[in-house]
Amino acid sequence: MRATAKIHKLAWMETKLLLRDPLTLVFTFAFPLIMLFVLAEVFGNSTADRDEIVFRNVGAIDYYVPAYVALVAAAVGIVSVPVHLASYRELGIFRRFRASGVSVWTLLAAEVLVAFALTLVGAVLVVGSTAAVYSNKQPESLLGVLAVFVFVTLLFAAVGILLGAVLPNARAAQGAGSILFFVMLLLSGGGPPPEVMSGVMRYVADALPLTHAVRILQDPWLGFAWEWTSFLAAAGFLVGASLLALRFFRWT
Amino acid sequence: MGGEPAVHVEGLRKRYGDTVAVDGLSLEVMRGEIFGIVGRNGSGKTTTVECVQGLRRADGGEVRVLGLDPRTQGGELRRRIGCQLQESALPERIRVWEALDLFAALGPRSADWHRLLDDWGLQGKRDASFHSLSGGQRQRLFVALALVNHPEVVFLDEMTTGLDPAARRVAWELIGAVREQGTTVVLVTHFMEEVERLCDRVAVLDHGRLVAGGTPAEIAARHGGGTRVRFSATGRDLAWLEHVPHVREVARHGRQIEVVGDGPVLPIVAAALVERGIVPEDMRVEQPTLEDAFLRLVGAEQ
Numbered sequence: 086m087r088a089t090a091k092i093h094k095l096a097w098m099e100t101k102l103l104l105r106d107p108l109t110l111v112f113t114f115a116f117p118l119i120m121l122f123v124l125a126e127v128f129g130n131s132t133a134d135r136d137e138i139v140f141r142n143v144g145a146i147d148y149y150v151p152a153y154v155a156l157v158a159a160a161v162g163i164v165s166v167p168v169h170l171a172s173y174r175e176l177g178i179f180r181r182f183r184a185s186g187v188s189v190w191t192l193l194a195a196e197v198l199v200a201f202a203l204t205l206v207g208a209v210l211v212v213g214s215t216a217a218v219y220s221n222k223q224p225e226s227l228l229g230v231l232a233v234f235v236f237v238t239l240l241f242a243a244v245g246i247l248l249g250a251v252l253p254n255a256r257a258a259q260g261a262g263s264i265l266f267f268v269m270l271l272l273s274g275g276g277p278p279p280e281v282m283s284g285v286m287r288y289v290a291d292a293l294p295l296t297h298a299v300r301i302l303q304d305p306w307l308g309f310a311w312e313w314t315s316f317l318a319a320a321g322f323l324v325g326a327s328l329l330a331l332r333f334f335r336w337t
Numbered sequence: 338m339g340g341e342p343a344v345h346v347e348g349l350r351k352r353y354g355d356t357v358a359v360d361g362l363s364l365e366v367m368r369g370e371i372f373g374i375v376g377r378n379g380s381g382k383t384t385t386v387e388c389v390q391g392l393r394r395a396d397g398g399e400v401r402v403l404g405l406d407p408r409t410q411g412g413e414l415r416r417r418i419g420c421q422l423q424e425s426a427l428p429e430r431i432r433v434w435e436a437l438d439l440f441a442a443l444g445p446r447s448a449d450w451h452r453l454l455d456d457w458g459l460q461g462k463r464d465a466s467f468h469s470l471s472g473g474q475r476q477r478l479f480v481a482l483a484l485v486n487h488p489e490v491v492f493l494d495e496m497t498t499g500l501d502p503a504a505r506r507v508a509w510e511l512i513g514a515v516r517e518q519g520t521t522v523v524l525v526t527h528f529m530e531e532v533e534r535l536c537d538r539v540a541v542l543d544h545g546r547l548v549a550g551g552t553p554a555e556i557a558a559r560h561g562g563g564t565r566v567r568f569s570a571t572g573r574d575l576a577w578l579e580h581v582p583h584v585r586e587v588a589r590h591g592r593q594i595e596v597v598g599d600g601p602v603l604p605i606v607a608a609a610l611v612e613r614g615i616v617p618e619d620m621r622v623e624q625p626t627l628e629d630a631f632l633r634l635v636g637a638e639q
Binding site: 090091094095098101102105106173176177178180181182183184185186187188191 | 390392412415416420422424425426427428430431435439440442443444445482486
């Protein structure tokens with residue numbers, strides 16, 4: 086088979102396997118939806134009777150929907166992919182692949198495709214279910230949102246492959262992944278709006294890739310101007326994570 | 338290609354820290370043969386095979402498989418060989434048919450895996466997840482995966498470990514059939530019966546070195562401790578038996594006489610006895626087996 090056909094075959098199989106994995110189902114699909122609907126019910130989408138500027142001065146639901154699309158990408162990259170890759174190494178599944186002549190490039194390309202497919206499914210769930218219930222804002226610039234979506238998915242796929250490369254086993258990956266996931270959830274835009282955060286919280290938030298991912302996805306969605314500093318920060322995470330992932334990836 | 342060996346190993350060395358796993362091993366596997374590698378646990382069998390497959394980097398020596406160097410051409414090599422590894426697994430939730438379908442697609446030519454399901458008795462488990470398979474079923478699936486791309490050389494590392502005796506016999510027949518199709522088979526095992534049934538030639542390893550090599554019959558004859566002839570005889574002095582050709586020693590336990598010798602010792606001793614008017618009715622012969630040779634060569638498990 087040609088290399089691209091192999092990548093597709095492997096990616097499709099891996100997607101099926103991750104969809105059978107309860108961890109993925111919970112973190113990627115169930116948890117973001119539950120959180121999002123709770124927040125939407127609590128805050129509503131009205132900007133009236135606010136004493137100060139919060140949620141970037143848009144409705145809370147308008148603020149959270151693009152944020153939770155980015156969160157889905159982060160859940161795939163920070164929980165699913167690392168646990169998956171670390172357990173493959175731990176159990177000798179990588180050895181099996183390698184012994185069958187699968188190259189590193191085939192494997193990593195397949196993992197990126199898998200991350201993309203899962204994030205897409207999660208994002209469609211988030212966007213579709215909220216649109217069905219609320220009359221929240223849909224993307225101002227669809228093209229811009231799609232471009233950033235691809236970029237953010239790549240970013241977290243790279244972070245996921247890096248974590249999967251450096252964490253020794255599935256248990257460690259699950260522990261580290263869950264902690265990172267919840268810190269990012271709370272500080273990067275899935276929790277309290279940035280305007281109410283303390284200085285320390287904002288300082289930590291700026292060091293997290295999801296904070297920037299949320300901002301650059303919200304901008305074209307809400308019709309704001311591009312924020313180049315967040316773009317550069319996200320691009321920095323993407324390049325850094327990719328280089329480190331390639332440097333540290335091990336079959337055994 | 339022609340007479341070029343399928344596997345050529347010369348002076349292979351590999352150590353893990355202070356432990357020497359393979360210590361200057363040389364061997365050659367010819368195309369189309371079933372070659373056995375036997376030895377106690379820790380004798381370097383698996384390490385040797387893994388260096389040959391390019392899954393481990395040897396510290397020294399020369400290895401060529403199908404003319405390729407596993408150290409520098411590992412990727413190309415692994416697409417032409419099949420490997421059943423001792424320590425490996427599949428994703429828990431992959432189904433049997435999905436595993437075969439996936440690995441068939443990952444190989445160089447698309448292969449039809451449906452026959453392998455039947456051959457290796459997995460048809461009934463087609464839709465079962467890997468996680469739900471028994472040890473023997475997993476083992477058969479791994480062998481099937483090693484064969485799915487019609488490899489030129491297939492390496493089977495303890496293929497029949499975990500199989501029940503009936504499944505083991507089926508596996509032997511199937512491996513025989515694989516060879517008939519022209520595939521070279523390298524078999525790592527510690528079942529001597531398996532070696533005697535299947536292997537054209539065998540290498541006996543101990544402490545990472547080759548201690549004996551040849552056909553199973555040659556090794557049994559050379560290292561098995563000789564042919565034993567037993568019979569009973571009363572009273573008479575049989576010391577002269579020691580001077581009969583091919584006899585190495587004679588021992589008496591009461592009425593039981595045991596003669597140890599080599600080659601055609603049985604007919605020669607029988608003829609000599611008859612010539613002297615001794616016609617024992619209970620003469621038995623015990624040929625040395627490969628197992629005898631193996632135990633004498635490497636000792637019992639410690």
